[in-house]
Amino acid sequence: MASYTLNVNGKTETVDVDGAMPLLWVLRDKLDLKGTKFGCGVAACGACTVHLDGKVARACVTPISTVGAQRVTTIEAIGQTKIGQAVQKAWLDVDVMQCGYCQAGQVMAATALIATNAKPTDKDIDTAMSGNACRCGTYVRIREAIKTAAGVDTKDTREV
Amino acid sequence: MADGNTINTSRRFFLLASAAGGGLLLSGCMTPADTTDGAPTLAATPAKPAAPVVDVNSFVAISPDGTIRIMAKNPEIGQGIKTMLPMLIAEELDADWSRVVIEQGDADATRYGMQIAGGSFATPMHWDNHRQTGAAARAMLLQAAATRLNVSVDELSTQPSFVVHTASGKKIAYGDLVADAAKLTAPDLKAVKLKDAKDYRIIGKPMRNWDSPRIVRGEPIFGIDVKVDGMKYAYFEKAAVFGAKVVSANTDEIKALPGIVDCFIVKAGPASNTKMGLSEGVAVLADDWWTAKEAATKKLKVQWDEGDTSTQATAKFDAKAVELAKGAPMSNLSKSGDAAAAIKAAAKVVEASYVYPFLVHAPLEPQNCTAYVKADGTVEVWAPTQRPSGGIDLIAAALGVDKAKIAVHMTRCGGGFGRRLDNDFMVEAASISKQAGVPVKLLWTREQDMAHDPYRPGGYHNFKAALDKDGKMTALANHFVSFGRPNASGALAVLSNATMAANEFPAGYVPNHSFDQSLMLGEMPTGPLRAPVSNAVCFAYQSFLDEAALAAGKDPIDFRLELLAATPTAAASAGGRPGMVASRMADVLKVVRERSGWDNRKSLPKGIGMGVAFYFSHSGYFAEVAKVKVEQNGAWRVLKVWCVGDIGSQIINPINAHNQAQGSIVDGISEMHQKITFDKGRTAQTNFYDMPLLRMDYAPQIDVHFHVTNNPPTGLGEPALPPVLPAVANAIYAATAKRIRTLPVTQKDISWT
Numbered sequence: 058m059a060s061y062t063l064n065v066n067g068k069t070e071t072v073d074v075d076g077a078m079p080l081l082w083v084l085r086d087k088l089d090l091k092g093t094k095f096g097c098g099v100a101a102c103g104a105c106t107v108h109l110d111g112k113v114a115r116a117c118v119t120p121i122s123t124v125g126a127q128r129v130t131t132i133e134a135i136g137q138t139k140i141g142q143a144v145q146k147a148w149l150d151v152d153v154m155q156c157g158y159c160q161a162g163q164v165m166a167a168t169a170l171i172a173t174n175a176k177p178t179d180k181d182i183d184t185a186m187s188g189n190a191c192r193c194g195t196y197v198r199i200r201e202a203i204k205t206a207a208g209v210d211t212k213d214t215r216e217v
Numbered sequence: 218m219a220d221g222n223t224i225n226t227s228r229r230f231f232l233l234a235s236a237a238g239g240g241l242l243l244s245g246c247m248t249p250a251d252t253t254d255g256a257p258t259l260a261a262t263p264a265k266p267a268a269p270v271v272d273v274n275s276f277v278a279i280s281p282d283g284t285i286r287i288m289a290k291n292p293e294i295g296q297g298i299k300t301m302l303p304m305l306i307a308e309e310l311d312a313d314w315s316r317v318v319i320e321q322g323d324a325d326a327t328r329y330g331m332q333i334a335g336g337s338f339a340t341p342m343h344w345d346n347h348r349q350t351g352a353a354a355r356a357m358l359l360q361a362a363a364t365r366l367n368v369s370v371d372e373l374s375t376q377p378s379f380v381v382h383t384a385s386g387k388k389i390a391y392g393d394l395v396a397d398a399a400k401l402t403a404p405d406l407k408a409v410k411l412k413d414a415k416d417y418r419i420i421g422k423p424m425r426n427w428d429s430p431r432i433v434r435g436e437p438i439f440g441i442d443v444k445v446d447g448m449k450y451a452y453f454e455k456a457a458v459f460g461a462k463v464v465s466a467n468t469d470e471i472k473a474l475p476g477i478v479d480c481f482i483v484k485a486g487p488a489s490n491t492k493m494g495l496s497e498g499v500a501v502l503a504d505d506w507w508t509a510k511e512a513a514t515k516k517l518k519v520q521w522d523e524g525d526t527s528t529q530a531t532a533k534f535d536a537k538a539v540e541l542a543k544g545a546p547m548s549n550l551s552k553s554g555d556a557a558a559a560i561k562a563a564a565k566v567v568e569a570s571y572v573y574p575f576l577v578h579a580p581l582e583p584q585n586c587t588a589y590v591k592a593d594g595t596v597e598v599w600a601p602t603q604r605p606s607g608g609i610d611l612i613a614a615a616l617g618v619d620k621a622k623i624a625v626h627m628t629r630c631g632g633g634f635g636r637r638l639d640n641d642f643m644v645e646a647a648s649i650s651k652q653a654g655v656p657v658k659l660l661w662t663r664e665q666d667m668a669h670d671p672y673r674p675g676g677y678h679n680f681k682a683a684l685d686k687d688g689k690m691t692a693l694a695n696h697f698v699s700f701g702r703p704n705a706s707g708a709l710a711v712l713s714n715a716t717m718a719a720n721e722f723p724a725g726y727v728p729n730h731s732f733d734q735s736l737m738l739g740e741m742p743t744g745p746l747r748a749p750v751s752n753a754v755c756f757a758y759q760s761f762l763d764e765a766a767l768a769a770g771k772d773p774i775d776f777r778l779e780l781l782a783a784t785p786t787a788a789a790s791a792g793g794r795p796g797m798v799a800s801r802m803a804d805v806l807k808v809v810r811e812r813s814g815w816d817n818r819k820s821l822p823k824g825i826g827m828g829v830a831f832y833f834s835h836s837g838y839f840a841e842v843a844k845v846k847v848e849q850n851g852a853w854r855v856l857k858v859w860c861v862g863d864i865g866s867q868i869i870n871p872i873n874a875h876n877q878a879q880g881s882i883v884d885g886i887s888e889m890h891q892k893i894t895f896d897k898g899r900t901a902q903t904n905f906y907d908m909p910l911l912r913m914d915y916a917p918q919i920d921v922h923f924h925v926t927n928n929p930p931t932g933l934g935e936p937a938l939p940p941v942l943p944a945v946a947n948a949i950y951a952a953t954a955k956r957i958r959t960l961p962v963t964q965k966d967i968s969w970t
Contacts, residue, residue, distance in 0.1 A: 058475065075476075078507050086450065086505035091442040092435020094631070096581050097663045101905035104581060132435030145433040152425045152872045155880055156295025157432040158581045158631030164433055183914035190905065192581040192632045193295050194883025196916035198876065213918050217844065217857045 061121050065090070066134035076122030080114075081105045083121050084131060092132035092161050096190070103189030106162035107131050113169045115188075132161035140206070141168045147206035155193035163189050167203045176207055179214050276350050277306050279358075283378060283392035285312045290322045290329040291339055292603050293428070294580075294633030295880075296934040297873035298339050300427040302347055304870060308419040309351030309412060312391075313378035319427050324605030324625035332627070334603040335638050335745065337835035337932025340869065344930050352409040361397035362389050377418065414867065423872030428629060440601030440628040441660060443587040448656040449478050450506035451649050452513045455498040456521045457668055458898040459741055464520040466499045471517055476508040477501060480517075483648050486615060494641055495615050496669065500649045506660050514662075526740040527898035531675075534895075535572075537737045538677040538698040542570065546696050546733030547709075551719035553788035554729030556683075559692035563683030567768045571680070571757035572959045574892035576673035577900075577908060578746055582631020583666050586646035589656035590616065596623040600643050601630035608640030612647045634884075635745040639671045667908060668900045671744025672893055674700055674715035678757040683729070688769030690780065692729035700739030709736040712743045717754050718794045722833070723762070725789025726780045726799070741895065747884065748935035751834040752942070756960065759830035759943035764956065773829050773947065774810050778803055797833035805840040805861045805924050806831055812922060813842035813859035818951070824848065824969070825856070828947025830940040837936030838863040838924075841882070843917075845948035851968035855917040855945055858882050862937055865930040868923050878921040878937040885941035887911035892961050 063070045065088060072087045084090045084107070093116055096104030100115040107116045108130040135141035144167050154160055163186070170177055170185040177185070182203055191199065197213075204211045278286045287303035303319045306312075322329055331342070355375060362380035363370040366387060374381050378391045414420075431438050455461075463482050471480040479502040489495035499519055503509035560566055586608075587599040596618055602608050605625040613620045630637055646659040661669075676699050683692035697717050701709030717732070724730045746752060766776035781799040790796030809829070810816065818827040824847050831840040839862045847853040860878050868874045890909050894901045902908040921937075946957035953969040 074505075075508070075511075077511075078505075082505055082507035086507070089444070090435070091437035091444075094439075094581075095441065095583065095660070097905050099663070099904055099906070102581065102663075102910070132433075136434065148433050149425060149429050152423070152429070152876065154295075154426045154429045154432055155297070155876060156581070156630060156632040157426070157428060158295075158439060160432050161435050186913040188912075190581070190910040190912060192579065192634075192884075192910060194880035194887070194911065194916065195876065196883060196911075196913045197879050197919055199913065215856075215918065216846070217918055 059122070061124070063124060063129060064126065065129045066131060072121070074121060076120060078121050079117050080107065080119040080121055080124055080129065081116035084116060090131050090133055094158055094161055096159070102159070103162045103166060104159050106165040106189060108165060108169060111169065111172060113166055132165060135164060135168055138168070140171050143206040144168045144171065144202070147202040151198050151202040151205055153195050153198040153202050155195055159189060159191045163191065163199055167199070167206065170203065171207050176209050177203060276347070277310065277354050279354070279391055279395050281392045281395050283316050283390055284318055285310065285316055285378070285391070286318045286320055288322045289319050291332055292334040292605070292627050292630060292633070293321070294334045294603055294630040294637065296334060296877065297426060297870060298334065300424055301870045301873065302339065302343055304419050304424055305343060305347035306351035308417055309348045310355045311375040311377055311418070312351070314419055314424065316378055321627060324609065324627060326606060332605055333638070334633055335635065337837070337934045337936060340930050340932040341836065346406065348411055349406040349409055352411055353404050353406055356404050356409055357398040357401050358391055358394045360401055361394040365389070365394070365397060420867060420869050421871065424870050425872065438629045439582055439631050440587070440599065441582055441585045441631070443599040443628060443658065445587055445589060445599070445656040448587065448658055449502040449504065449653065450509055451646070451657045451659045452501045452506065452509040453483070453498050453645050453649065453659055453661070454501070454513045454517055454519060455496045455665065455669060456523065457900070458521070458523040458527045460524050460526055461497065462522040462524065463497045463499060464522050466517065466519040468499065471501055471512055474512050474516060476503050477512050478503050479653050481652055483645070483652065489615050489644070494611050495644045495648060496641065500652070502653055502657065506658070510662065523898065529740060529895045529898045531894040531896065534675070534737065534739070541698045541735040541737060542677065542679045542696055544735070547735040548733065550697070550717065550732040550734050551724060551788060551792055552731040553725065553786055554692070556692040556694040556729040556731035559729040560681055560683040560694060563691060564686040565684040565768055567680070567682040567684065567765050569680055569761055569764055569958055571678040571760060573676055573753050573756055574894065574960060575675045575741070576746055576888060576891055577667055577670045577893050577902070578634045578636030579666060579908065579910070580630065580632030580634055580636050583663055584642040584661040585659060586642045587656065587658040588643070588646035588650040590647055590651040594618065594622060596647055598623065598625045598643060598647060599628055600625060600640070601628045601637060602640055602643060603630065603633045603635070603637040604640065607638065608643035611640055611644035615644045615648055616651055634747045635749060636670065639744050641669070663905070664903045667902050667904065669742070671713070671742045673746035673749070673753065674712055674739070674743045676715065676753055678761070680761045682761070682765045684765065684769050688771055690723065690727050690765055690769070693723060693727055694731045695733065697732065697734045699734060699736055700743070701736035702739065709738065711736060712739055714743050714745050714749045715739070716750055718750070719792025720789055720794055720796060721754060721758060722797070723780050725785040725787065725791070725796070726783045730788065748834055748938040751832060751935070751939040752885070752888065755830065755832045755939035756942040756946065759832065759940065760946050760957065763828065763943070763947040763950065774806055774815060777806060777829070777831065781806070795836065797838065801838045801863050801926060801928070802831055802833060802840070805838050805863050808922065808924050809840040809842050809859050809861040812861065812920060815842055824952050826948045826951025826953070828944045828949070828951055830943035830947060832936070832939040834939055835936045836864070836931035837933065839937050839940050841940040841944045843941065843944040843948045845945055845952055847949060847952045847967055847969065849969055851964035851966065853949065853962070853964070853967060854915055855886055857918040857920065858941060858944070859920045860937055861922045861924055863924045863926050863928075864933055864936070865928040866925060867930045868925070869930060874923065874933055875921045877933045879919045881935070881937035882919050882941045883911055883916050885938045886915070886917070886945060889942055889945060889960055889962050
């Protein structure tokens with residue numbers, strides 16, 4: 058057990074945990090931020106996607122001892138950025154959700170994509186989003202919502 | 218959306234309307250102040266009206282401020298039922314949808330009747346009674362307004378949330394009428410007049426998923442998010458072999474580890490079915506889940522009695538299935554005419570065997586449940602379940618508790634797909650809480666979810682078809698090899714969902730058929746996976762029909778339309794499963810032919826092909842065309858799927874209906890990559906790297922079209938799924954001349970030059 062001081066959603070948080078404890082469980086069980094989801098525990102589904110200094114990270118395989126001073130952003134705070142807000146709104150307008158369980162991770166991945174690539178192509182979307190599984194199969198709408206949030210033509214340009 | 222509306226609840230009148238029990242009661246009542254903010258709460262039962270309430274099942278409650286609270290009675294697993302059922306009430310109530318607040322009902326069979334997410338039942342079950350409930354409430358508001366204005370009810374009409382007297386131009390808000398309406402006697406549900414469909418303002422309009430705003434904000438609305446005061450987190454170690462018993466475990470050593478609150482063996486009593494209900498195991502409790510899981514997976518040592526299933530292996534099943542197929546069938550499921558004679562007399566015989574594997578449900582939210590067995594003997598449970606009554610039954614049996622003492626709050630489910638119709642996680646959580654004496658949140662790992670699932674059973678179909686000189690199918694024979702378990706008399710009885718329908722198409726549409734069955738022992742848990750049975754059998758039958766069509770030298774759509782044009786014999790509706798109306802299926806086939814450009818497919822280059830399939834399940838008629846690209850090395854991708862469905866006269870919530878069909882298609886294609894196999898009694902697959910889910914880059918473009926017909930509306934959670942598998946398999950054949958007779962599709966089998 059050791060004490061770790063974190064920057065989570067702009068707030069300083071101190072937790073006393075085993076250094077091997079993944080960020081996911083610190084967020085969920087220690088800081089009561091339940092928005093970040095557990096799906097696989099091995100970075101194979103993307104449900105636990107958060108941002109570390111704005112970059113996508115899988116919280117389920119990120120030991121708390123490796124987080125350091127990086128800024129942790131979770132779904133609870135993604136609406137505080139302009140892009141995050143646009144992504145949230147697009148998700149509602151397109152009505153992406155079925156069960157919704159993966160969608161926090163999808164929103165986090167999509168926000169990080171648009172933040173670095175304001176006009177993503179279909180290929181960019183495939184590359185950025187393939188780590189995030191949706192068991193309900195809402196991919197058609199996730200693609201449309203990302204383009205809606207980015208303000209680009211929503212037509213699917215892939216080969217048919 | 219009204220999500221977040223604040224309701225002044227200190228003293229309000231309710232208008233109570235009941236859709237259950239055939240009667241509708243009205244009650245002026247007061248509620249205690251409640252804490253709901255208009256959205257469902259997880260930790261508390263939604264406030265129920267207190268005395269002097271008349272005890273009725275309340276589905277709609279209007280408060281004086283105009284807020285209309287509608288109870289969503291069924292479990293929400295992503296099918297959109299929490300949004301859709303309230304739309305039916307709101308429509309006939311003529312509610313202003315922006316003033317509607319939807320609340321999740323608890324498990325309560327007395328108030329709500331059957332509560333289940335399964336079978337695509339919800340639309341046909343509630344289409345009439347939910348609309349009648351709304352209409353009855355509207356009738357009471359109209360009557361109250363008529364009395365107040367001293368006019369005849371006939372002079373009144375409604376606009377969203379207002380009663381209008383056109384002659385005088387007077388408008389009264391619903392909220393202003395509640396106090397008067399609450400004194401009236403309710404009309405008979407069956408007697409209320411329903412709207413003409415052309416006047417719908419809510420049904421048929423795109424109503425977005427009610428919970429979505431909370432989901433994009435990351436609010437805690439799933440089972441895994443439940444938090445109860447004093448709660449401990451539990452990991453439950455179970456054997457890799459189904460039905461194993463605990464002999465011993467180093468529980469004292471685990472208890473002594475830092476951060477561990479408790480550790481004990483949970484035994485399954487005689488009332489528990491150890492393969493399908495409460496598994497024996499060892500519970501480890503901590504103040505966070507990861508600490509409990511780490512201790513269990515790294516330090517816990519359990520000695521198991523693995524019992525009778527530790528030799529199960531897929532390789533053995535496959536070999537046995539081949540052996541059984543060669544022998545005489547154990548039983549006949551159905552027959553008409555004389556299939557054997559027709560095959561003997563055939564101009565051409567087509568013969569092929571189809572194999573599909575076991576599958577796991579793998580909803581993305583791992584199994585979990587929060588339970589508190591209290592000192593007073595009552596049990597409170599928070600569960601992402603598709604069938605709360607089943608969980609109550611299991612808990613009552615395992616704990617010896619009266620069912621009436623078990624309260625279940627249904628949380629939003631992070632996917633279901635049939636997995637949560639079984640409630641093993643509920644009885645585990647309750648059993649652990651009982652022993653621990655504290656509220657417990659049990660959470661499974663993904664690996665446990667893969668290892669302990671009511672799997673979709675694998676199966677083996679051995680077909681023979683007879684074609685006459687004109688290429689007409691004169692007979693179809695199938696020797697189906699499946700799995701069974703000994704019943705009370707020792708004979709093998711087919712496992713749950715390891716069946717096939719006796720009237721599987723084209724039974725009754727060809728002059729001769731014989732469907733026979735043999736069973737082998739399977740000691741694994743099985744259960745319904747989305748579009749159960751259909752998701753498997755459709756692949757085999759609609760693929761084999763394609764082979765027959767090509768052997769007959771016919772266009773696969775023409776061949777199917779010819780079959781559908783036959784006047785069906787009694788065999789088409791025998792066997793207890795509803796038969797389809799062939800003309801409805803023919804119509805969706807014709808529409809999908811048109812929309813997909815099917816007749817232009819000959820111009821496609823080698824490596825790109827189109828395939829077709831149709832299926833009737835859950836009262837829905839679906840025909841689908843898939844276009845697939847296969848690289849020479851066998852890498853393949855579905856480029857596009859065209860889906861045409863007939864689910865009756867009304868697509869209630871079109872924006873979600875399209876989503877469900879799109880998702881079914883992605884789900885079906887995903888299944889073509891998946892398998893569950895057993896070795897030494899253990900499930901071989903462990904996580905999403907060896908049990909893959911389809912990803913963004915492999916998800917096709919999808920064209921969904923609903924062919925509206927004058928038939929009662931039916932459900933959509935499932936019927937769009939089955940045809941996509943054979944449509945894709947048939948497209949792979951068209952692209953490569955390689956026939957997919959075994960799932961999953963493997964790249965090496967479909968490489969071409």
